Amino acid sequence: MMHIINGKEVAQSTLLKLETMIRCIEASLYRAPKLHVYRVGEHPASMIYTQNKLNTGRKIGMDVEIIALPEEITEDALMHLIKKDNNDPKVDGLIVQLPLPDQLDAYRITNAIVSHKDVDGLTDGNLGGLVSQSSLLKPCTPLGILELLKSIHCPLRGLDALVIGKSCIVGKPLALSLMSCGCTVTVAHKATKQLKEKVQASDLVVSAIGNPNVIQPQWFKKHAIVIDVGINRLDHGAIVGDVDYQQCKQAGFVTPVPGGVGPMTVAMLIKNTVLACCHQHDLMDLYYEHFGEAL
Numbered sequence: 001m002m003h004i005i006n007g008k009e010v011a012q013s014t015l016l017k018l019e020t021m022i023r024c025i026e027a028s029l030y031r032a033p034k035l036h037v038y039r040v041g042e043h044p045a046s047m048i049y050t051q052n053k054l055n056t057g058r059k060i061g062m063d064v065e066i067i068a069l070p071e072e073i074t075e076d077a078l079m080h081l082i083k084k085d086n087n088d089p090k091v092d093g094l095i096v097q098l099p100l101p102d103q104l105d106a107y108r109i110t111n112a113i114v115s116h117k118d119v120d121g122l123t124d125g126n127l128g129g130l131v132s133q134s135s136l137l138k139p140c141t142p143l144g145i146l147e148l149l150k151s152i153h154c155p156l157r158g159l160d161a162l163v164i165g166k167s168c169i170v171g172k173p174l175a176l177s178l179m180s181c182g183c184t185v186t187v188a189h190k191a192t193k194q195l196k197e198k199v200q201a202s203d204l205v206v207s208a209i210g211n212p213n214v215i216q217p218q219w220f221k222k223h224a225i226v227i228d229v230g231i232n233r234l235d236h237g238a239i240v241g242d243v244d245y246q247q248c249k250q251a252g253f254v255t256p257v258p259g260g261v262g263p264m265t266v267a268m269l270i271k272n273t274v275l276a277c278c279h280q281h282d283l284m285d286l287y288y289e290h291f292g293e294a295l
Contacts, residue, residue, distance in 0.1 A: 002248055003152070005227075005255045007144075010151045011263035018267075018274055019060035021290050025277060026061070028286070033277035034063040035119065035270075036085055036094040040078070040104065041071035046097045056266050062273065075104050079112050086114045092277035093119035095269070116279060119272040127168060130176040136279060137272050142174035144264025145206060145227055146181070152253055154204075154225060157182030162198055164188045164215070164242075165208030170229055174206060207242040217247035226254040229261050 026032050035057060039050045050066050057064035069078065078096075085091045094117055100106050110118075115125035121139040129135030149156065161183040165171035175185045183204065188195055190209075199205055199219040207215055208229035220226055230242030241257030248254050255261055271291075278287040 002251050003253045004245075005148050005152060005253050005260060007148060007255060007260040007263045010148055011144075011267040014147065014264075014267045014271060015056070015060050017290055018062075018270055021274055021286065022061045024286055025274070025283060028283060029277075029281060031090065032061050032063045033092045033273050034065070034090055035273045036065055036067055036091055038067045038069065038078070038081070038094065038096045040069045040073060040097075040100055043099065046099070050097050053266055053269060057270050057273070060270070062270060071101055073104075075109065078104065078109060082109070082112045086112075086117060089280070091117070092280060093117050093273035095120045117276055119269060119276055121173070121272065122168065127173060130173055130180075133180055137276060138177070139169060139173045140268040140272060141170045141208075141229060141261060141265045142177050143268040143272070144261055145174060145229075146177060147264055147268070148227065148255065148261070149204075149225070152225075154253075156204075159183045159203040160201060161185045161204040161206070162188060162202035163206045163208070164192075164195070165206075165210075165229070167208065170206075170208040174208075178204075209242055212240050212242055212244075215243050217244050217249075220248055220251045222250045223252035224250075226251050227261065228255050228257050231257065231262070 022032055037050050037053055039046055054064045054066055085094050094113055096109055098106055111123050113123055115123050118126050118137055121137045126135045126137050161178045163171050163175045163185060166187055166189045171187060175187050178185050186198060188198055196219050199215065200221055202224065204225045205220065206227040206229060210230050210232060212232045226243060226248055228241035228243045228245060232240050234240060239258055245254040245256050275287055278284050
């Protein structure tokens with residue numbers, strides 16, 4: 001029997017714990033954790049995503065501010081603002097919403113953020129630390145996926161896991177994280193041959209390719225866990241994932257789109273900001289009291 005993993009419920013549970021933690025932090029620092037979200041221009045999707053982050057954080061008492069910048073801003077000007085925040089002890093985390101206009105180098109700008117404030121987990125320091133299992137702040141979507149797996153009490157050690165997609169935001173960091181949890185991991189991508197056979201052989205399949213026409217629901221083995229990261233808008237406006245989850249009858253657990261991984265990504269951004277604040281202000285005992293050791 002197929003079970004739906006409700007990402008909204010898991011995210012809400014996490015946010016309730018974070019709300020309690022934020023009140024404790026306020027009692028110690030006389031302020032809430034502060035997150036700066038840089039948005040360049042008025043890209044429609046970026047405006048939706050940044051507003052969602054603002055609303056989610058503020059709803060539980062976090063100090064979130066969107067730094068809205070003009071489309072034509074220069075790289076030097078943006079780097080100056082980031083460096084200013086790097087040195088501000090009252091700013092605990094900062095992110096730069098992607099994509100950026102063509103005149104801006106996303107790699108250089110992302111890596112201008114100091115690692116201990118990089119709450120997206122995308123700087124070279126934090127991504128590289130996944131190899132040595134030394135990163136404090138990890139990419140939000142992989143973190144959210146691990147939390148979803150924890151919510152279904154899934155023992156990861158020994159599972160054959162297939163990650164479809166190799167981006168630095170999802171595929172690569174998730175593969176490393178699953179390896180650290182004891183999975184045997186295969187990474188597939190556009191050039192992968194015999195994808196169907198790899199899906200059929202996997203206990204856990206995570207799809208992050210952004211194409212709803214590649215993976216067929218009947219490919220999954222009985223009782224497989226299917227995590228769908230894809231967000232695809234169809235011609236008539238509907239939002240779907242990479243997998244038609246309602247047709248995965250033989251799977252054990254599946255995430256829907258929307259309402260699966262998406263809410264967890266935002267919740268993990270808030271959690272990373274709280275973690276960054278605790279780390280910077282000697283409040284890690286408080287963090288461990290609420291969440292145990294970081295994933």
